[in-house]
Amino acid sequence: MDIERRSGCPINLAMEVLGDRWSLVIIRDMMFGNRRHFRELLTRSDEGIASNILAARLKRLVALGLISKQDDPSHSQKSIYSLTEPSIQLVPVIASLGAWGRRHLPVSEALSIRARLLEEGGPAMWEAFMTDLRAIHITHPIDGANGTIGSPVLDGLTAAYRATLAATRDRDDGGTPQMP
């Protein structure tokens, strides 16, 4: 698998890699929800991605080196998907894109609290988050996938999300967003 390379512009090439409806959403779920198995990405997604599209995107992202795939020793049929260094370095991109979306698009309060914290935390927090992500995705992918080891930064973001979700659940919407 290879990209088209219509030009050597960084923005163009980035859009050839990430310029579709689902790739960055999948990376977001792996990064912030620690979704590491196909089923988790399929069923615990707020947006409801179709299974064939998820399969195609995962295959493509693996081929492009943005995620890696390995067997799960706890279950012969399971695979563990992990972020790689290039996708972990998307943290600043996702942080600024989230900050932009929060300002200009009709976001929900609960789902945007993490974007707010990440923006307020600034580059220092992003670096700490990336260090955590390297531990649970690259250094210890299996323990990271099964929850044996976690991420302090991610725990903080998730706690804030849960708290906001609990506080807003019965007051502003009828839906039931997935717990991370």
Add this chain to the structure above:
Amino acid sequence: MDIERRSGCPINLAMEVLGDRWSLVIIRDMMFGNRRHFRELLTRSDEGIASNILAARLKRLVALGLISKQDDPSHSQKSIYSLTEPSIQLVPVIASLGAWGRRHLPVSEALSIRARLLEEGGPAMWEAFMTDLRAIHITHPIDGANGTIGSPVLDGLTAAYRATLAATRDRDDGGTPQMP
């Protein structure tokens, strides 16, 4: 025109708006190349977008409020497309995306020099650039389009691009990238 709204997540909504092959590339050309007319966007693009797709994207971006369209007083058939405040606020997103692309994708030296300068300049430079963009796209769109007024930051980026292009032109590729 409206987006799908599969969830209220900032990243999801941002990808519903910008998650396609061309939208951000068009905004990049308007922002860094000051392309303000349909023909400029069509013919002075390194990637060679098709005219029907350009027309559809421009219509969609106008409907979404990311760009605006007005008559060009100098020519009854011309239209001037301008960035709006939401798209000007994409500068930090584009800066970090460009920095990521420059590190992880096969960029060309000339086309990535602006991404490098923007990364090195940091948030202070982004703010200065956004201030310039507001002047030539929002406050004075006509003078900004015809070049009567310019942008110091943009002039610096463009000069660096031209210099790098001249220095690398006959040494590392056969193509002839468009001058901005």
Add this chain to the structure above:
DNA sequence: AACAACCAGTTGCAAATCGCAATCGGAGGA
């Protein structure tokens, strides 16, 4: 041993979108 639940996908199919090439009617300039 039987059975239900779960695993990572695959298949079929209709609808929408993409990308290219050719073209359009009108306007400006020589």
Add this chain to the structure above:
DNA sequence: TCCTCCGATTGCGATTTGCAACTGGTTGTT
């Protein structure tokens, strides 16, 4: 009067999307 330029539009085949149903196999429970 041409010729060029203007912002698009049209036709059309190839590709992609999204949904639903399904596959072959494994695991845990009874």
